[in-house]
Structure formats: structure tokens, C-alpha cells
Amino acid sequence: MENKKLTMAVAGAGMRGAGYAECASLIPDKIEVVAVADTDPEKVKRFAEKHNIKPENCFNSVEDMLKADKLADVMALCTMDKQHYAQAIPALEKGYHLLLEKPASPDPFECKEIARVAKENDRQVVVCHVLRYTPFYRELKNIIDSGKIGEVMCVQANEAVGYWHQAHSFVRGNWRNSVESSPMILQKCCHDMDILIWLIGKHVKSVSSFGDRSHFRSECAPEGAPERCSEACPNYHTCPFSVEHVYLNRTDNWPSQVVMGDPTGTNQYTREEVAKALETSPYGRCVYHCDNDVVDHQVVNLLMEGGTNVTFNMSAFTYHMTRNIYVMGTKGDIVGNMRDNTITTRIFRGDEETVIPHGEDKFGHGGGDMGIIRDLVALLDPNDDSEKTSLTSIDTSVESHIVALAAEKSRLAGGELVKIDDYVASL
Ligand SMILES: NC(=O)c1ccc[n+]([C@@H]2O[C@H](COP(=O)([O-])OP(=O)(O)OC[C@H]3O[C@@H](n4cnc5c(N)ncnc54)[C@H](O)[C@@H]3O)[C@@H](O)[C@H]2O)c1
Numbered sequence: 001m002e003n004k005k006l007t008m009a010v011a012g013a014g015m016r017g018a019g020y021a022e023c024a025s026l027i028p029d030k031i032e033v034v035a036v037a038d039t040d041p042e043k044v045k046r047f048a049e050k051h052n053i054k055p056e057n058c059f060n061s062v063e064d065m066l067k068a069d070k071l072a073d074v075m076a077l078c079t080m081d082k083q084h085y086a087q088a089i090p091a092l093e094k095g096y097h098l099l100l101e102k103p104a105s106p107d108p109f110e111c112k113e114i115a116r117v118a119k120e121n122d123r124q125v126v127v128c129h130v131l132r133y134t135p136f137y138r139e140l141k142n143i144i145d146s147g148k149i150g151e152v153m154c155v156q157a158n159e160a161v162g163y164w165h166q167a168h169s170f171v172r173g174n175w176r177n178s179v180e181s182s183p184m185i186l187q188k189c190c191h192d193m194d195i196l197i198w199l200i201g202k203h204v205k206s207v208s209s210f211g212d213r214s215h216f217r218s219e220c221a222p223e224g225a226p227e228r229c230s231e232a233c234p235n236y237h238t239c240p241f242s243v244e245h246v247y248l249n250r251t252d253n254w255p256s257q258v259v260m261g262d263p264t265g266t267n268q269y270t271r272e273e274v275a276k277a278l279e280t281s282p283y284g285r286c287v288y289h290c291d292n293d294v295v296d297h298q299v300v301n302l303l304m305e306g307g308t309n310v311t312f313n314m315s316a317f318t319y320h321m322t323r324n325i326y327v328m329g330t331k332g333d334i335v336g337n338m339r340d341n342t343i344t345t346r347i348f349r350g351d352e353e354t355v356i357p358h359g360e361d362k363f364g365h366g367g368g369d370m371g372i373i374r375d376l377v378a379l380l381d382p383n384d385d386s387e388k389t390s391l392t393s394i395d396t397s398v399e400s401h402i403v404a405l406a407a408e409k410s411r412l413a414g415g416e417l418v419k420i421d422d423y424v425a426s427l
Contacts, residue, residue: 003029003383004382004383005029005030005031005032005382006030006031006032006073006074006376006377006380006381006382007031007032007033007034007071007072007073007074008020008021008024008031008032008033008034008072008073008074008075008076008099009033009034009035009036009037009057009065009071009072009074009075009076009096010033010035010036010037010047010075010076010078011037011062011065011075011076011077011078011079011087011091012037012038012062012076012077012078012079012080012083012101013036013037013038013040013043013044013047013078013263013264014038014043014078014079014263015254015257015258015263016076016078016101016128017036017038017047017076017078017263018043018047018263018264018265019263019364019369020076020078020099020369020373021033021036021047021050021051021076021264022264023364023369023370023373024373025051026370027373027374027377030377031373031376031377033051033053034053034054034057034071034072035053035057035058035059035065035071035072036048036051036053036057036058036059037058037059037060037061037062037064037065038060038061039060039061040261041060042261043261043262043263043264044058044059044060046262046264046266047264049266050264050266057071062077062079062083062087062091063087066087066090066091066094070094070095070096072096073096073097073380073382074096074097074098074099074376074380075091075096075097075098075099076098076099076101077091077098077099077100077101078101079101080174080181081101081103081105081106081175081181081182081187082105082106082180082181082182084100084101084103084104084105084110084114085104085105085107085110085113085114088100088104088114088117088125089113089114089117092114092117092118092121092123092125093117093121095121095123096123097123097124097125097126097380098118098123098124098125098126099126099128099372099376100114100125100126100127100128100394101127101128102127102128102129102190102191102397102401103182103186103187103190103401103404104125104127104394104397104398104401105401106181106182106183106186106405108398108401108402108405108424108427109427111394111397111398111401111402112398114394115394115395115398118394124379124380124390124393125390125393125394126372126375126376126379126390126392126393126394127392127393127394127396127397128372128392129190129191129194129195129392129397129400130191130364130365130368130369130371130372131191131194131195131323131365131366131368132194132195132198132368132391132392133367133368133370133371133372133374133375133391133392134338134357134359134365134366134367134368134371135357135358135359135366135367135371136336136338136341136343136357136366136367137195137198137199138357138359139343139355139357140199140325140327140334140336140343140357141198141199143334143343143345143355144199144200144201144327144329144334145201148329148331148332148345148347149327149328149329149330149331149332149333149334149345149347150329150330150331150332151306151308151329151330152199152200152308152327152328152329153307153308153309153328153329153330154308154309154310154311154327154328155196155199155200155308155309155310155311155325155326155327155328156310156311156312156325156326156328157192157196157310157311157312157313157323157324157325157326158312158313158314158315158323158324158325159188159189159191159192159312159313159314159315159323160315160318160319160320160321160322160323160324161188161314161315161316161318161321162316162318162319162320162321162322163240163241163316163317163318163319164240164241164245164246164255165255165316165321166216166296166316167216167241167246167287167316168246168255168258168283170184170188170292170294170296170316171216171241171287171290171292171296172282172283172285172287172290172292173258173282173283175187175188175294176290176291176292176293176294177291177292177293177294178293178294179293183294183295183404183405183408184294184295184298184314185209185211185295185298185300185314185404185407185408185411186401186404186405186408187294188314189298189300189312189314189404190397190400190401190404191400192312192314192323193300193312193399193400193401193403193404193407194392194397194399194400196302196310196312197399197400197403199327200304200308200310202304202305202306202308203304203305203399203420204302204303204304204399204403204420205303205304205305205419205420205421206302206303206417206418206419206420207300207301207302207303207403207406207407207410207417207418207420208300208301208407208410208415208416208417208418209298209299209300209301209407209408209410209411209415210298210299210411210414210415211295211297211298211299211314211411212295212296212297212298213292213293213294213295213296214296214297215296215316215317216287216288216290216292216296216316217288218288218289220288221286221288221289222234222235222239222288225286225288225289226286226289227285227286227289228279228284228285228286228289229241229242229243229244229278229284229285229286229287230243230284233286241287243275243278243283243284247259247274247278247283248271248274248275248278251268251269251270251271251273251274252268255283256269256274258283259274259277259278259281259283260273260274260277295314295411296315296316296317297313297314297315297316297317298313298314298407298411299311299312299313299314300312300314300407302403320339322337322338322339323338324336324337324338324339331347331348331349332345332346332347332348332350333345333346334346338366341356341357341366342354342355342356343355343356343357359371372392375390375391376390402420402423402424403420405423406418406420406423409423
């Protein structure tokens with residue numbers, strides 16, 4: 001019997017869309033990317049060349065793609081946060097399963113609507129909570145579920161955003177402004193809320209949060225810093241956020257790909273070419289003179305069922321871009337460091353053991369990007385029609401979004417306690 005491949009249409013050929021297509025291209029016997037849409041014709045052209053997309057399957061927008069007959073089994077919806085809902089609903093109605101970028105929507109009502117319409121049309125929606133598919137968090141989940149450390153009573157988790165990543169994405173870039181995209185605790189940390197709920201295996205009852213944009217504001221600009229980052233600034237060669245440091249000294253990294261509008265990484269760019277683009281790009285602005293409003297640090301406290309407490313810290317002010325976690329149980333504790341790729345378990349009346357989680361997939365969120373594509377292929381395998389559910393279905397993922405939005409509500413109210421049941425009832 002012929003083995004059928006899963007087919008995927010990529011809607012939004014930016015960094016994420018290009019990344020998933022790259023992952024799919026590594027398992028060509030299982031999945032094929034057959035269509036692409038983006039409002040930037042250059043991105044469509046490069047994407048189509050790289051993945052051999054027929055001209056009739058290239059579109060100038062998701063909206064145009066949705067006017068055509070259904071082109072694939074699944075649509076990878078990788079446009080910006082606030083666009084997802086309006087594109088997801090007609091895509092589901094047209095019969096596409098969805099690989100849906102997070103946040104599914106900044107509006108909890110829209111998240112629930114996506115779940116409802118998916119159910120009505122018997123479609124799967126896999127939300128891109130890629131951390132659940134990493135070897136690191138899978139291993140951690142196995143250890144917690146084994147019961148070795150007893151009941152989890154406290155968790156301390158950190159998301160280290162990285163000073164240059166904050167400057168790129170959350171001060172100069174796409175997610176700098178919560179009105180245009182979504183609050184940072186949702187955009188960046190719905191991943192963390194999701195992973196904490198999954199690891200601990202309990203629901204969240206109450207939330208409180210503090211946080212602010214304390215540093216990336218004009219009052220903090222060094223004397224003489226101009227509106228645009230350039231050698232005219234007295235701090236150009238010492239500022240950790242200068243374009244020289246973030247882009248020009250490493251033109252082969254992904255922030256430079258973003259500046260050059262080349263998510264498929266088709267070309268290599270010289271320092272001079274990137275410098276030229278930065279002269280007019282939003283990424284060429286001084287970090288102290290941007291239209292950013294999202295926080296640069298935020299702490300969230302969660303009270304979970306059974307009295308389990310979680311403290312979560314998100315900070316821009318970190319050298320590395322990583323996550324770490326300390327899980328405290330009634331019989332032992334676990335220290336996990338994603339960057340070092342180590343998980344150490346210490347049993348109070350027992351041994352200490354360190355494991356190095358390994359999986360075949362290394363790139364893209366610690367292997368999570370490839371992991372979610374493999375899982376998608378297994379979930380929607382055209383050769384196997386048995387009933388399956390995704391690890392990160394929209395139904396499961398809504399909780400992380402609600403908790404993140406409740407945390408934002410608390411932060412805006414100066415840290416006021418928000419009870420999740422009350423918050424949900426108020427929506
Ligand atoms: N899962 C994760 O870990 C993760 C990481 C980063 C970003 N994200 C999320 O992924 C989404 C995309 O982020 P990105 O980094 O790829 O951004 P991006 O800006 O690189 O890509 C978005 C693309 O959508 C295109 N676009 C906009 N409107 C369109 C339309 N109407 N039709 C077709 N294309 C359109 C843009 O031209 C752009 O190429 C966002 O929602 C973001 O929050 C998720």
C-alpha cells in the first residue's frame with residue numbers, strides 16, 4: 001500500500017513559518033510543504049524556491065490563500081498574534097487542521113472560539129507550545145511523574161530572555177508594544193505557564209504579579225544618545241544594546257536575518273549590507289527611544305491545587321537566553337538547567353543523579369520545533385485514522401493563556417490577587 005505524506009500550507013512565511021518548513025524538509029518521506037502565503041513577495045519567492053512550491057500555490061496573503069480550494073491537510077498559521085483568530089476560523093471551516101502559533105490569540109474569548117469551531121468541524125488545533133516537545137522538559141516531566149521526589153510543593157522557575165533578545169524583539173521589534181501584539185507575559189511566557197501547569201499536573205487557582213518596564217525608557221538614555229543607534233552616540237562601542245553589538249558583530253545570527261527580511265536564511269549578508277538596512281529599519285533605533293510599552297522584568301506567583309506554590313521570574317537582564325527550574329517535592333528536589341542541558345535529582349534519603357536529556361533534534365527551541373513537527377505528523381498521519389489527541393491541543397493550551405492574562409491583570413492592578421475562577425467568570 002502506498003504510504004501517504006501529510007501536506008502542509010504555510011501561512012505567514014516569517015521566522016516561524018520558515019522554521020517549521022525547514023523542520024518538515026528534514027523528514028520528506030512524512031510531510032511535504034505544498035503552499036505558502038505572505039504579504040512580503042520576496043519572502044514568498046525565497047520560500048517557494050527553497051521548498052519547490054508550485055506558482056499556483058503561492059499567495060500574497062493568508063486571506064487570498066483561504067479563497068482558494070483547500071490546498072493541504074494542515075495549515076501552519078504563523079502570522080502575528082492579533083491576526084491568528086480571524087485567519088484560524090475560516091481555515092478551520094475550510095477543513096484545515098491547524099498548527100497554530102502561540103499566543104493563539106491575546107483575547108481569551110477568541111481562544112475559546114477557536115476551540116469551539118475546531119470541535120464543530122472535527123479539526124485538530126495544535127498550539128505551538130514547543131517546550132513540551134523538547135528532550136529537556138520531557139525528561140523532567142518523566143522524573144516528576146515517577147513520584148521519586150514525592151508531591152511537588154514549590155517550584156521556582158526563571159525565563160532568562162537575554163539582554164540582546166529583549167532589545168531585538170521586545171524593545172525594537174515585533175513584540176515591543178502590547179497594543180500592537182500582546183503583553184509580554186502572554187507572548188513570551190504563555191510557554192512557561194503552559195510548561196509549569198503540565199509539569200506539576202495541577203490547575204492554577206490564584207495569581208499575583210509585579211513587573212515593569214524600568215530600563216528601556218527615554219529617562220534611562222545615556223547622555224547624548226541620539227534617536228537612532230549610530231557612531232554619533234558616545235556609547236556606541238560600549239552599550240550592550242547597540243546595533244554594532246546586537247547585529248553587526250554577528251551578521252549570521254537570526255536577528256540579522258529578521259533585519260534583512262530573510263527568514264529562510266537564503267543569503268549571507270555582509271556587515272555593510274546589514275548596516276545599510278539598519279539606517280532605516282525599526283531595528284536601527286536607540287533602545288531608549290522606541291515606542292515600546294512591554295515590561296522588561298516580571299514576577300508571577302501561582303497558587304495551584306493542593307497548595308503548591310510557584311514563583312516565576314521573567315527578566316531581560318540576563319547574559320544567556322535560557323530557562324532554568326528548581327522543583328521542590330516532599331521526598332526530594334530537582335534542579336534543571338536548560339542551557340547546560342542537565343537535570344539533577346536529589347532524593348532526601350537516597351542518591352543524587354544527574355541526567356543529560358538527549359534527543360535527535362537539537363536546533364530550534366532545544367529540539368522543540370522539530371519535536372512538534374514529528375508529533376504533528378504522528379497525530380495527523382494520513383495512513384492511520386485512529387483517534388489521537390495532541391499534547392498541546394487548543395483545549396489544553398487555553399489555560400496557559402488565561403493564567404498569563406490573569407497575571408497581566410494583576411500586574412496592572414499593582415499585584416492584586418486574581419482568582420482564576422472569578423477571572424474566567426468575568427470574561
Ligand atoms: N512558538 C514559539 O516559541 C514562538 C517563537 C517566536 C514567535 N512565535 C509566534 O509566532 C508568530 C510569528 O512570529 P515570527 O517570529 O515568525 O514573526 P515574523 O514577523 O517573522 O513572521 C510573520 C509573517 O507574517 C507575515 N504576514 C503578516 N500578515 C500576513 C497576511 N495577512 N498574510 C500572510 N502573511 C502575513 C509577515 O509578512 C511575516 O513574514 C507570532 O504570533 C509569534 O508570537 C512563537
